[in-house]
Amino acid sequence: MGISQEDGRSGGWRVTVRARGRRAGLPPDGPSRAGGRPLARRQDLRIHGAAGRISCIDDSGRTRWTALCSGVPNAAHISGGRVLVTTDSLAYTAWGNLGPAVLLDLADGSRIAELRGARGAALGGGRFVLGLEGYDAFDTWAYDRDGALYDSWRSYGHYVIGTGIRVVETDRNIPTGSRVVRLLPGGTVERGPSLTDPQTPEPLVLTDGTILVLDAGVLRAVGRRLEDTVLAELLAIDAGEAWRYHGALHRAGDEITATITEQHPDRPGEHSHRTWTLTLHRGG
Secondary structure, X not given: OOOOOOEEEEOOEEEEEEEXXXXXXXXXXXXXXXXXXXXXXXXXXXXXXEOOEEEEEEOOOOEEEEEEOOEEEEEEEEEOOEEEEEXXXXXXXXXXXXXXXXXXXXXXXXEEEEEOOOEEEEOOOOOEEEEEEEOOEEEEEEEOOOOOXXXXXXXXEEEEEEOEEEEEEOOOOOOOOOEEEEXXXXXXXXXXXXXXXXOOOOOEXXXXXXXXXXEOOEEEEEOOOOOEEEEEEOOOOOHHHHHHEEEEEEEEOOEEEEEEEEEOOOOOOOEEEEEEEEEEEEOO
């Protein structure tokens, strides 16, 4: 496939490929939480996690509260006086490293509910979505501020919250049935463009709500109405071989870095990675 065009456009956005490269081995690690980087932040409050505990610290450095948990916190989401924390388990289980998800009161850290899910996102008014994929699960559940379930959908992936809930699905199946979808009330899933990669990386969200998706070597732009356009064809990846490739997108200002890591087909421990530097432009 290669680079189909050096200047790709989608509605109000276009990209220009500035540089590319290829190296042996795995890419450098992405940003870490070393040095006290919080899981989430709301005004002067920061949520931190360590094995077995969740802490809320204010900007003065004072610990407001600490709550115990049975896992290692990996993400936190804050909404309307509540905080949802997902965790990895301390021991391998039938669900792999999935630990409990806990809903806490932001004011004092008291536990509201213990839930099950691997990936979440904050809605308004203390509400959240929480999702899980694996075995027979491919589901997203919506919970209110008291931890009560009020809606559910047969969909799972990267959640994009704005004027509604969009999902860049990741079903880990080959061939994949993943799409970019919108979740509507009453469990309705509005189906958008189909995807080629069963494990698309976390997308980028632009100021107008456009989602940039790295889908099996193709950089795609998906708008609010789920319309999609190819911005750049970076690497030809056969759908049946997509499991050997893992991508990542990072943005710094108007510069986007796309990274695709390839596992050797016969030597699982051997990898190489490619990078592309693209400039994002607004307008024609």
